[in-house]
Amino acid sequence: MFRKNVTDIFFDLDHTLWDFEKNSALTFGKILNENGLDVVLDDFLEVYAPINLEYWKLYRENRVSKSELRYQRLRRSFDHIGVTVSDEMINILAHQYIQHLSSFTHLIPNTVEVLDYLAPKYKLHIITNGFQEVQEKKLRKGNIHHYFVEVINSETAGVKKPHPQIFEMALKKASVEPENALMVGDNLEADIQGAISVGMKALHFNAHRESEHQVCQMINDLIEIKSIL
Incomplete structure (x- = not known):
């Protein structure tokens, strides 16, 4: 897909x-x-x-x-x-x-395996609504910062997901057209509908065990990404 x-x-x-x-x-x-x-x-x-x-x-x-x-x-x-x-x-x-x-560094299961799998094939980025001073520390102390080319947070963007402006800013910084970009996130409103609104593809990580929907494809474990991409 x-x-x-x-x-x-x-x-x-x-x-x-x-x-x-x-x-x-x-x-x-x-x-x-x-x-x-x-x-x-x-x-x-x-x-x-x-x-x-x-x-x-x-x-x-x-x-x-x-x-x-x-x-x-x-x-x-x-x-x-x-x-x-x-x-x-x-x-x-x-x-x-x-x-x-940010001193605690537990990652969602299979995070590193999936990032290792994707990094040689795609450019990887972060779009987060979290606070700038905290998110940078999470990435570095969790030892995953090096996987990402661009890290966009809502404080520097001036707006929060699902506002189109933060996604447009991310696309511009990454120099990619929306049709060539995929958003992976847990929040149906902020991550998924926000990305779709600007023409990006989206993959919903069902971290909160929400009911099935028709908005986009859903996964229940990050490892499933390896069979999709």
Whole structure:
């Protein structure tokens, strides 16, 4: 399906290559313990995960700022599990979370094998809505930075996926036409529909076990890319 025309592959980072859930859990385990907070980690993460996704959607839609996202996702999570935490501690945790998150380096299964397979055949790039200061560290500490020619993030682009401008900027920086470009990502709205809107091909990595759809081809494991490309 994609072999014929594709020359450049653009990947999302979090939840697609970098194992956000596992690394985030390890980060919270570290900072909650070091700050002496009596919280059952699994209970906290169970409520934090959907709240975090909700606030990232608001952030993509420019309905909250970066600082509001970082504060509110923690405030609402602690309130939900009935743990009293001061605003000062929330701000400390928000800072420490960003500080330590990229120190954990777990990747989605088969990431390196797939990148090794693709790198000799295609130019590889990243398009991410993540914060610039964090995403660069994730790539370098995860030892996958060298696979990518261009790394485009929403802070330098001035807009977030699925806005067409970030995809157009990525295509321009990579010097590739949309019909020769493939986007691989976990978020149906931000990654897949955003890429399709500018004429790119798209492959949905079903990291969140969503139901089948007809928007584009879907894979459940990155290793499936080897049979597609």
